[in-house]
Amino acid sequence: MKNTPLTQHHIDLGGKMTDFAGYQMPIQYTSVSEEHRMVREKAGLFDVSHMGEFIIKGKQALDLIQWVTSNDASTLKIGDAQYSCMPNETGGIVDDLLVYRLDEDQCSEGEQAFMLVVNASNIDKDLAWINRHNTFDVSLINISDQTGLLALQGPLATSLLQPLTDLDLPAIDYYSFRKGTVAGFPNVLVSATGYTGAGGFEIYAENAVIVSIWETLLAKYDRSDLAPCGLGARDTLRLEMGYCLYGNDINDKTSPLEAGLGWITKLSKENFISKTILSQQKEEGFVRKLVGFTTEDRRAPRHDYIIENNEEEEIGVVTSGTHSPTLGYPIGMGYVAKPYSKSGTKIYFVAGKKKIEATVSKLPFLKNEL
Numbered sequence: 606m607k608n609t610p611l612t613q614h615h616i617d618l619g620g621k622m623t624d625f626a627g628y629q630m631p632i633q634y635t636s637v638s639e640e641h642r643m644v645r646e647k648a649g650l651f652d653v654s655h656m657g658e659f660i661i662k663g664k665q666a667l668d669l670i671q672w673v674t675s676n677d678a679s680t681l682k683i684g685d686a687q688y689s690c691m692p693n694e695t696g697g698i699v700d701d702l703l704v705y706r707l708d709e710d711q712c713s714e715g716e717q718a719f720m721l722v723v724n725a726s727n728i729d730k731d732l733a734w735i736n737r738h739n740t741f742d743v744s745l746i747n748i749s750d751q752t753g754l755l756a757l758q759g760p761l762a763t764s765l766l767q768p769l770t771d772l773d774l775p776a777i778d779y780y781s782f783r784k785g786t787v788a789g790f791p792n793v794l795v796s797a798t799g800y801t802g803a804g805g806f807e808i809y810a811e812n813a814v815i816v817s818i819w820e821t822l823l824a825k826y827d828r829s830d831l832a833p834c835g836l837g838a839r840d841t842l843r844l845e846m847g848y849c850l851y852g853n854d855i856n857d858k859t860s861p862l863e864a865g866l867g868w869i870t871k872l873s874k875e876n877f878i879s880k881t882i883l884s885q886q887k888e889e890g891f892v893r894k895l896v897g898f899t900t901e902d903r904r905a906p907r908h909d910y911i912i913e914n915n916e917e918e919e920i921g922v923v924t925s926g927t928h929s930p931t932l933g934y935p936i937g938m939g940y941v942a943k944p945y946s947k948s949g950t951k952i953y954f955v956a957g958k959k960k961i962e963a964t965v966s967k968l969p970f971l972k973n974e975l
Contacts, residue, residue: 606627607629609652610753610815611652611654611816611819615634615833618833620633623836626726630652631833632835632836638841640832640835641838641930642930643759644758645931647760647761648765649801650819650822650834651756651758654753656724657727657747658722658809659723659745660748661721661735662711662717662718663716663717663741665741666717670704671874671876671877672738672876672878673691673735673738674691674702675692675883676869676870677871678704678719684706684781685781685782686704686706686782686796686798687703687705688780688869689701689702689869690702690855690870691735692879693734693857693878693879694878694879697859698851698857698860698861699730701849702721702722702724703721705719705721705796706719724851727851732745751811752812753809754808755818755819756806756808756839758803758804758805758842759803762805762806763805765825765830770795771786772785772795774806777796780797781796782795783795787808787818788814788818788822790810790814790817795808796808800842801843801846844936845970845971847865847897847938849865849866849895853924859895859940860891862883862887863886893942893946896938896945897970898936898937898964899935900935900954900963901962902961902963903935904959904961905926905927906923906935909923910922910923910956911955912952913955921939922940923938923954924937924938924939925937925938936966937963938968941965949964950964951965952964952965
């Protein structure tokens with residue numbers, strides 16, 4: 606297994622380690638529910654240095670990004686970030702990703718620079734995919750191994766990070782970023798993004814700097830205000846928000862439209878991979894849809910559980926599920942046949958010999974309740 610710059614720190618802190626996307630990562634330190642609540646109520650610190658980062662730089666950098674991604678990157682100003690996906694040639698999803706429009710200080714005249722942040726499990730696949738389609742005047746540089754990434758998430762994130770930086774954190778709008786000094790280190794990228802729905806920042810820097818920022822944050826603040834968190838809480842937090850996880854809710858066979866990602870699929874764009882297929886799908890409609898659902902049963906739905914209708918006919922499959930620490934009951938996501946996708950529809954997921962009633966719910970789950 607690969608390590609992040611912080612692997613030994615996780616072990617020293619008593620983290621329960623596991624293999625995730627080929628990396629040795631902490632699932633939890635105390636408990637998933639305790640770490641989850643810390644992020645919702647105070648702040649949590651995640652090591653997500655396993656994620657991949659690519660620099661795309663050149664006179665046709667935007668042209669390449671426009672071709673391989675579904676969203677419209679031409680709207681990005683320097684300092685903006687954008688959620689997007691890379692469709693494959695059959696209308697599925699190679700990966701979902703973030704696109705950052707970087708400053709042009711290191712560029713020659715007429716060049717632009719972007720950073721793509723991709724899923725750890727897809728780094729090699731994504732790199733090969735983009736290179737395959739790079740017929741443009743563009744350099745593609747994989748900086749994943751040199752780049753560390755922390756996610757400081759929760760309502761206290763701004764007040765905890767502000768004393769350590771010269772950046773005006775409240776002035777960084779959602780899905781934008783700035784570069785500045787953090788914990789005494791210059792040229793750190795601080796992005797108002799995250800995967801929890803609790804607010805906060807993602808912090809990009811060289812590996813050694815990320816280690817120092819991690820150490821500084823955890824040394825400065827009491828565990829009652831800031832706690833290290835593992836991938837278990839990251840998963841329950843994102844699921845409460847209805848955020849897709851690649852490999853579970855989306856993959857190379859799922860369309861972004863049926864996954865509810867039409868908002869990042871800009872069919873008005875001049876052209877991109879699979880635009881014709883996705884345009885036809887939107888016009889003709891799709892046969893299944895990714896939905897959220899809840900149950901009053903104690904058992905939580907799990908990935909690959911079959912979903913049935915009242916007549917015990919198979920109508921879909923569960924992609925993600927958990928017991929929501931915030932809401933206090935089980936929640937799930939899954940693909941169902943389009944007629945069963947309306948909010949309030951009764952469906953059943955099959956757990957062994959037991960069929961458990963559930964109700965289709967609008968996403969995100971948390972916004973519905975709070």
